[in-house]
Amino acid sequence: MNTENKQIILTADRPTGRLHLGHYVGSLKRRVELQNSGKFDQINIMIADDQALTDNADNPGKIRENIINVVLDYLSVGIDPALTTICVQSALPALHALTFYYLNLVTTARLSRNPTVKAEIQMRGFADEGLPAGFFTYPVSQAADITAFDATVVPVGEDQLPMLEQAREIVEKFNRIYGPTLVLPEAMIPENETQRRLPGVDGKAKMSKSLGNCIYLSDTPKTVKQQVNGKMFTDPQHLRIEDPGHIEGNVVFTYLDALSTKEHFERYLPEYADLEEMKDHYRRGGLGDGKCKKFLIQVLDEILDPIRTERAKWEKDIDSVYDILAEGTAKAREVTNATLARVEKAMRIDYFADRSVVKEWEELLKKTNL
Numbered sequence: 001m002n003t004e005n006k007q008i009i010l011t012a013d014r015p016t017g018r019l020h021l022g023h024y025v026g027s028l029k030r031r032v033e034l035q036n037s038g039k040f041d042q043i044n045i046m047i048a049d050d051q052a053l054t055d056n057a058d059n060p061g062k063i064r065e066n067i068i069n070v071v072l073d074y075l076s077v078g079i080d081p082a083l084t085t086i087c088v089q090s091a092l093p094a095l096h097a098l099t100f101y102y103l104n105l106v107t108t109a110r111l112s113r114n115p116t117v118k119a120e121i122q123m124r125g126f127a128d129e130g131l132p133a134g135f136f137t138y139p140v141s142q143a144a145d146i147t148a149f150d151a152t153v154v155p156v157g158e159d160q161l162p163m164l165e166q167a168r169e170i171v172e173k174f175n176r177i178y179g180p181t182l183v184l185p186e187a188m189i190p191e192n193e194t195q196r197r198l199p200g201v202d203g204k205a206k207m208s209k210s211l212g213n214c215i216y217l218s219d220t221p222k223t224v225k226q227q228v229n230g231k232m233f234t235d236p237q238h239l240r241i242e243d244p245g246h247i248e249g250n251v252v253f254t255y256l257d258a259l260s261t262k263e264h265f266e267r268y269l270p271e272y273a274d275l276e277e278m279k280d281h282y283r284r285g286g287l288g289d290g291k292c293k294k295f296l297i298q299v300l301d302e303i304l305d306p307i308r309t310e311r312a313k314w315e316k317d318i319d320s321v322y323d324i325l326a327e328g329t330a331k332a333r334e335v336t337n338a339t340l341a342r343v344e345k346a347m348r349i350d351y352f353a354d355r356s357v358v359k360e361w362e363e364l365l366k367k368t369n370l
């Protein structure tokens with residue numbers, strides 16, 4: 001077990017599309033900061049292709065394509081393969097076995113209560129079409145992912161809190177039944193409330209690949225401009241510049257809440273010291289939506305430009321990207337296999353770890369044959 005009190009991170013993303021700003025503010029930015037903090041003994045990032053198949057079973061090509069997109073996004077935002085192990089879920093068979101064992105430790109009633117899964121079932125139309133059992137149980141497979149790496153810290157967006165809660169329950173139950181074996185993980189969510197769940201450009205509750213309301217980290221400046229100017233609504237009652245405006249539910253301000261810094265104001269809008277001053281002016285009237293959107297586009301491009309540049313570099317060297325993924329996955333296979341061995345021992349199903357069971361069986365037969 002992780003007895004040395006090691007600090008270990010695991011996070012994952014589903015390869016269902018390129019990564020977007022929601023991933024960036026909710027989790028990725030934090031992962032890079034934690035990676036560079038030097039405070040962690042081991043950092044793992046997993047591309048959750050098996051989980052992505054739970055609601056894309058009929059579209060494996062999409063998952064295969066997006067593995068490369070997701071790994072390029074990681075490398076472009078500053079995930080450094082020298083410090084972080086990047087791996088692919090389907091190539092880690094220990095995770096499948098752990099999922100199968102953990103499924104015995106949860107009830108279907110408990111799974112049905114998971115609010116994130118409930119919302120996702122609704123969003124995907126599974127309530128009418130039929131719900132794939134794999135999708136219904138994916139929180140259990142996430143528990144397998146987290147515990148297989150002995151993760152202590154899981155930096156995620158708010159939508160993942162129910163998964164962490166579920167994983168913790170599984171750990172507690174497992175350890176209660178089979179003895180202390182698994183490490184209890186903690187979720188780490190952003191302090192900034194807007195970053196915990198960034199809405200889509202359409203104002204919908206969550207920016208999500210599946211909803212098609214994203215600004216992708218790899219979007220061109222032209223696309224970003226189109227998304228902001230064309231899709232983001234502001235305050236429908238703010239018809240003339242001099243009208244007082246509302247901040248609540250105003251997507252442009254929500255994004256500025258999540259992304260803008262004092263430095264952005266110094267560089268692009270020095271007439272305001274910070275976002276609060278800008279908001280006050282908007283509320284009073286006299287600040288146009290065009291000006292707000294222009295500022296947001298500048299902020300976005302400042303964040304995205306270095307990411308675009310890095311991506312362009314890596315795109316020219318897919319051979320190296322492949323090696324990074326292959327090496328990371330091989331390393332992760334060792335780590336997760338070791339956890340599986342520990343789990344099977346605790347569950348007393350480790351028959352082939354060594355031949356000690358032969359003696360055990362012989363003695364048992366001796367006793368029963370007396």
Ligand code: ATP
Pocket residue numbers: 012013014015016022023025026027155156157158159160195196197198199206207208209210211
């Ligand atoms: P899908 O629609 O396929 O589920 P997704 O866009 O929800 O994709 P995931 O791969 O499920 O992305 O999520 C990866 C990580 O990014 C998780 O930690 C999740 O909490 C975080 N995340 C995803 N979307 C957002 C968002 N809009 N705001 C904050 N964090 C987010």
Ligand code: MG
Pocket residue numbers: none
């Ligand atoms: Mg999701």
